[in-house]
Amino acid sequence: MKVALIQSSPKLNRSNLGDVLALVEANAHADVVIFPELALSGYLLQDKLYEDAWKIEELFPLAEASVTCDIAIGAALWDEGKVYNSALYFSQGKLHHIHHKNHLPTYGMFEEGRYFVAGESIESFATPYGNAIMVICEDLWRAETISAIAASDAEIVYVLSASPARGFEEDSLEIESQWDALLKATALLSHNYVVFVNRVGFEDGLGFWGGSRVITPMGNTEYLLGLFECEEKVCSLDGRLKKLGRYLVKQQ
Secondary structure (H helix, E strand, O other): EEEEEOOOOOOOOOOOOHHHHHHHHHHOOOEEOOOOOOOOOOOOHHHHHHHHHEEEEHHHHHHHOOOOOEEEEEEEEEOOOOOEEEEEEEOEEEEEEEEEEEOOOOOOOOOOOHOOOOOOOOOOOOEEEEEEEEEHHHHHHHHHHHHHHHOOOOOOOEEOOOEOOOEEOOOOEEHHHHHHHHHHHHHHOOOOEEEEEEEEEEEEEEEEEOOOOEEOOOOOOOEEEEEEOEEEEEOOHHHHHHHHHHHHHHOO
């Protein structure tokens, strides 16, 4: 299985769809193309949210593009009269699954709870490449999320993120170290591949650090993208590792 990590810098408006479609086309040799949280919208929408959020029918071009490869992408989404911070999975010409972000940070630099409605569930779903789960950024900073992933029948976890840079140290970034620990713990406890795609770029002085990566079911970093720069990388996942991790659990 090949996954394309698209570490992009979305604009803070509705012009991102064309750029996304071009990136999908350029990486269509992958099985799944993964974009960051709110890749179709930008992060700091605030009062523009209700004007710029997408309706599902407006995203038909992504459904069309998914005939060639599956697409996982983040967007501000209208759904039954409410606006959610959502992760959408397109496959085989249709919108296949939606995850609404459960945990909306509303502290410090974050104001998501003021604008979005929170989702209420985390569910696995079938894809042509095995069962998957999608979560969005702050979702993974909750023990109950990792527990739900571990209890599910998922074989791969997609983590879509818009994590701002903070905790600058002499030769490292504290937030990157914290995320790395969370991602590895999720992989080890659920025995799944974990694919983390974080955005880059700046919005009103808020900078996003990137550092997208793939963690194996054994907790090892298999692929790692750079910091602060747009980057695309196609990564090959070894299905035998998933089977080995589950086999070892059964033997305990």
